[in-house]
């Protein structure tokens with residue numbers, strides 16, 4: 001009976017029926033009730049499945065995202081040099097460690113001016129630098145020195161600059 005009517009519900013209604021009528025009613029209504037229960041349960045299950053699928057999709061998207069970011073990070077962190085090897089001219093496969101994207105062997109310092117004009121400009125700049133140094137009284141360096149030593153050198157530099165100005 002509890003399958004048909006909840007305990008305590010419509011009890012006066014149920015009490016008015018004879019036991020035979022109740023059995024008959026239950027037998028007649030049982031399939032309908034079961035069908036309704038199954039329908040509701042299937043809906044609930046469908047919602048659960050939908051939710052599970054959503055979760056799975058979200059997880060997959062997140063995983064792909066993480067995977068892609070990790071791969072990109074690897075590419076960023078382990079960019080290859082790509083310079084030409086002296087051995088056979090094939091691309092260098094060393095990891096690029098310099099800011100210019102080359103490895104420790106490729107893409108180093110400048111090898112200097114090539115044209116005559118550039119060489120001349122370089123020469124003049126060097127000469128200008130030394131001339132300026134001499135004009136300043138040929139001061140000795142004070143960096144990378146202990147404080148006392150630096151004081152001595154500074155005094156000597158000043159003295160030399162003064163003598164130079166007096167001589168001029």
Ligand SMILES: [Zn+2]
Pocket residue numbers: 081082083092093094102103104105106
């Ligand atoms: Zn290289």
